[in-house]
Amino acid sequence: MRKNRLLRIPSRGLVLISLVSLVLGFILAYSYSISSVNKEQVTNSVSLNEQEKYKKELIEQKERNKELSEEINGKQQEIKEFEQSFANSEESVEELVEEAEKLRLLIGDIPSQGKGIAVSLQDGAYNPSQENPNDYIVHESHVFKVINELKISGAEAISINGQRLHTNSYISCTGPVITVDGKTFPAPFKIEAVGDPEVLLASVKLGGGVVDQLTSDNIIVTVEEKGKISMPALRDDKN
Known part of the structure; x- marks a missing residue:
């Protein structure tokens, strides 16, 4: 009956296996690091894009608010000028009426x-x-x-x-x-x-x-x- 012999790996093979394992581990670690960095860069890139987008929208909204404010001020000025013109017209009409009344009195056209x-x-x-x-x-x-x-x-x-x-x-x-x-x-x-x-x-x-x-x-x-x-x-x- 033959006795089972233990499989012996030469020392050189152990060294080679260890070296391969080390390199593989390094590669896996490096890949994971690169993946994490890429993921962070992508996340940061998306975040920056969103910030730029919001910033742009905010600037556009401010510009629009400025335009609306100027438009409101313009309308208010138009209303003010219209009211002033209307008031002047009323005053002019009243003055004309008073002047006509005085003339009628002077020429004796109406009782006094x-x-x-x-x-x-x-x-x-x-x-x-x-x-x-x-x-x-x-x-x-x-x-x-x-x-x-x-x-x-x-x-x-x-x-x-x-x-x-x-x-x-x-x-x-x-x-x-x-x-x-x-x-x-x-x-x-x-x-x-x-x-x-x-x-x-x-x-x-x-x-x-x-x-x-x-x-x-x-x-x-x-x-x-x-x-x-x-x-x-x-x-x-x-x-």
């Missing part, structure tokens, strides 16, 4: 009523045997001084002895009477004006003004404030 003042002019006392009577009589120039001063002071309507004046009224004085647009009225001559009493009074009573000038011409002048003065439209008065 309100506070105002009354200025009465009367011939001064004189001695016919010693002085010139014309120096004490109310003349057209005296009446026109009062009327012009009242107009300058903002009177919206003026009348003489109840006869309302218009822009082309004809006035003349003859002795103790006055003729206004063909109608004759006796003295004293009462001139009434609708307007702000304080302004009208201050105007005629101003130092060196109308009252002082008429007084120096020997005319008796009486000025009073009126709480209510009514003047009909000229067409109504004609009827």
Whole structure:
């Protein structure tokens, strides 16, 4: 009976096997390392791409927000300009309406009523045997001084002895009477004006003004404030 012999590997073979195993292990380790590095690089590459993508989208969104903001500011400016234009138009219309109203009052096309003042002019006392009577009589120039001063002071309507004046009224004085647009009225001559009493009074009573000038011409002048003065439209008065 043969005894089994143990398989003996020569020492040189062991060395070769060990060397192969070492190289194989190195290769496996290196491959794993390379694989890990590649995987990390791929992951990092994907991450960078995503960051670049988000960064780009963020920049685009900011640009869009800027454009929208500028567009909103532009629209707001347009609205502001439109509102201002509309406000100016309303003011212009109101001014035109007020101006038309004033013109209608001045030409006597509509009735006038309100506070105002009354200025009465009367011939001064004189001695016919010693002085010139014309120096004490109310003349057209005296009446026109009062009327012009009242107009300058903002009177919206003026009348003489109840006869309302218009822009082309004809006035003349003859002795103790006055003729206004063909109608004759006796003295004293009462001139009434609708307007702000304080302004009208201050105007005629101003130092060196109308009252002082008429007084120096020997005319008796009486000025009073009126709480209510009514003047009909000229067409109504004609009827």
